[in-house]
Amino acid sequence: MIQNAWLIPVFPLIAFLILLFIGRFLKEKSSYVGITALALSFILSVMVLFERIGGETYTYVIDWITFGELTISMGYEVTPLNAMMLIVVTLVSLVVHIFSREYMHDDKRIHIFFAYLGLFSFSMLGLILAPNVLQLFIFWELVGLMSYLLVGFWYFKPEAAAAAKKAFLTTRIGDVGLLIGLVILFNQTGSFDYADIYAAVEGGMINETLITTIALLIFMGAVGKSAQFPLHVWLPDAMEGPTPVSALIHAATMVAAGVYLVGVMYPLFLASSTAMTVVAYTGAITAFFAATMALVMTDIKRVLAYSTISQLGFMILALGTAGYVAGLFHLMTHAFFKALLFLGAGSVIYAVHHRQDIRDMGGLWGKMKITSITFLIGALAISGVFPLAGFWSKEEILASALLNGDGFLFTIALVTAFMTAFYMFRLFFKTFTGEYRGGDHDDAHANDPGVDAYGAADVAEADNPRDDSMDEETHVSPAEDHDHHDSPKENSGFMTFPLIVLASMAVVAGFVNLPFLGYPLEGFLTEGINVGSQPHGELWLAFVSLAVAGAGIALAWAMYYKGSISEDYFASKAPGVHKLLINKYYLDEVYTAVFVRPTVAIGRFFWEMDKSIVDGIVNLIGRSTSSTGRTAGRRHNGQLQTYGLVSILGGIVVIALAFVLRGYFG
């Protein structure tokens, strides 16, 4: 079966093609095409995983491009790492497809949505199965493009269109580094195949400075994709996309691709202690700063977005402190509980009529039983409460930071873990406990999709999820229907089933690497790749980790449930800090001022030079010659002479350059 692993990405691709051609006629039924394809992919992934556990790495490649005397191959490969990733991606994608069937069912362009989801799943699975880093890069760009289309899916909201562009272009900045890194790597090793690269690094074929350079350049790609500081700014904005997209792309899969990239290139990173340090500190700084911003956000999805950035920082921190398994283990557990939290948020947003501000929520515990309980499981898991998935993987990261990092990294990790528990339970208590605050539709915090003239029709439809076109599962009488506008109610099985699946995973996924079973996942993942020995914490660390999580939850409980500490307590104590956090450290403004404006200004400058400065010279010449009676002042003719003049001057400059290069002028 492992030989047929190539079919895993092909199923979603077929779904995409079907929807591309006949999606218009299928309308809502489009979802079933996508769901079927992903179900097949998931089943196949499970079979491949089991076969890989008992077997060996399978590689199939054919020649693809000939660059001079070097050949680049393409094909697919099933290693322990990507066998695990296949399960994560196909499972999350499958449940997101099921969830979207309900969440998106009022959208007129639902078939396009499912077509995009299919193409995204294909690209992401292709990225994972790639046997060499060039092929990875190709799919890497493709997932970026799909992210662009899906974030901008509701393009009639100006914020969504802007966010889509920002997401794509910001990650491109990281890709510059990645591509340069790949060029140097290819130049040094003559191959893109992982095995050849590992061999070249371990055989000492590349000198140490160059290894550091390459590793850091490749890491730039990961920084962009996995939204690490300082390129993290795109991810919160990407929340303008539909919530299932956030769950799939911006929580579980694409954003983890950066972590995955560091994972597959791990021997390269291990060979450079400088690179490892940079990776570790980038991760730690990202984890910390993102968590601080998550503390003050009031948009349910933005809290989760900053949380995602922070957790990705944790993974990067683990990888930077030699915790190969810890980082990838957390990648897997995080995918499940973060997708759960996002879909839970989606379920809430759907029930409260597309509002996202937690100040308009509250009191949903009794009204949305399944959503509430599964969301609680997700929150406990991410906070690292025993025995949920997050506990096991976070504990390993802490161990890694403590044993291979330094006191600073470990402290940052602990503080971040505390903040994580706090902001998650702030979110939980604000959303699910207390009184429902969303009854009034004129509420100032309403966060409806935009009301651009063109999109108004679609939005109106999306905003009234309970209209007559509802399917049977949730069909209710008109009287009750009216009632729903004020009182949120649990959603149908299409939305709760995915929550239950992911909640189960958030409970059990951590058990695959139990210490007293001898760390089975570690044995599996470290097979066939030289990643050094893995750090393991002692028992006390688990208690410290639990205590920190408990403290965070307790503080949130005191502030947002019990009310024994005022909600504004910290904001009023340190208003400056609060303002700084609300404004996201003003990074967007800084970037605009430092990078965007100057570049545009330079472009304008040279454009003006091509145009009006040249005109100035023309007029000068015109004036100086008019006294001789010649008629050289006619504007367009004059401009022409100037062009000629500039060309001649250019020629002289080049001649000068030639002489300089020859050393004529010393």
Add this chain to the structure above:
Amino acid sequence: MTAFDANWSLLTPEMVLAALALLVFTIDFMTGIHGKKPFIGKLSVLSLLVTAVLVLFMNNSGGQIADLYLIDSFAMVFKLIILVGVAMVIMISLHYLDRNEEIYQGEYYSILLFATLGAMIMVSSADLITLFIGLEILSISSYALVGFKKHHRHSTEAALKYVILGGAASAFILYGMSFLYGLTGSTSLLEIGQVMPTLFADYTVIMTISLIFMLVGFGFKISIVPFHMWAPDVYEGAPTPVTAFLSVVSKIAGFAIVLRVFTFGFLGVHEEWVMIIAVLAAVTMVLGNIIALTQKNTKRLMAYSGIAQAGYLLVPVAALPFIGTFSINMILFYSIAYLMMTLGAFAVISLVTEDAGTNDLSSFAGLFQRAPYLAISMTVFLVSLAGLPLTAGFIGKAHIFFGAAAADMLWLAIIMIVMSVVSFFYYFGFIKQMFMTAPKANDEELKVPTSLNAVITVALAVTLILGILPNIVLDVFNTFNWFALF
């Protein structure tokens, strides 16, 4: 050595094309000067295809007419690129001329065919005089083509600028060539190349000036910075299909003669010019891309984009002495990619801007709703120009990155990578208009004429196929021994 006992049959394709161009001219006379004559356009496409077949059948294993004219694989591939390119330009013209009746159609097509003949002569010539004649046939025809919209001020102004500046550029080239002839007594590039190392050592200053003068003139023809300033004005004023012709066919033919002159004549003294070319390439990539960021007019934007693309193509020229045939492969592959993605884009631009009556970027608003196939195709052309994977543009660029790195010019590769990311910003301007903006005044479905549809489909197919299976072309290239010089 006399040229008169040479094998003149090697010139069959050129002669046939000349005859067909004259035939087109004659038919035009017989049918009166005014009116629509799509059949002449179709006849022209047929002429080009017939010529292309003849080119394919010519012996490409080193046939030549004295030292003047080479029928080698290098010339053959360039000629095929040019012929296919012009055929596509004519297909685009069919629709454009339908909309602009002031253009005399018969003249337009026959001049386009003569321009093609000039380009074919350029890429085959190994002699300075032959080369110059080819260049002038192409240039003079181009001046006329730019001014074909007689009643439009922009078009005539552009033509006038082009004539004068083009003339100046030709003068530079001729002046540079005269030094070469004066010192060697020969116009044959092969003979000049043989004595070049000693010649350069003896007359360094004169030879440097000669080299630079030719470079200035060629730089004008291929529109590289700082000799690019004519391009935005001329591109904007010219009829759109002519803009496409200038930015693709003339440019590629220009690169062919740069390669001929620099490899045949100056390869022996490559250390003298490699850095100059590399610096020009860098400046061209940087300025072309950065100025393009500020453009809102589609044709001016494509002009700066074309300048930037010329910068990319100049990188392998700089790397040529170090990596030899690999470099020629890169230039040819990228030329094919560039031809397809640029002509595809121009086909869409021609249709959309004619429909909107403005060249502004906003004419693309909501195109995805009005013509989904057009919008998706345009997106593929743009991401290919920007260098995103699975397109020919990516493979071509990746090829050039690796080549530059192999030639120890990593800095040049890095500039290129950074600049191709900058290019995303302005290419995305189109994409944002097409997908994420509501249609402006006119939101009816946009009908795509068959001829344009054919061009777009061919360009799309080639862009994607070469992006996924580049070896189809690369394997063929690898069997050629380009100049037998390396």
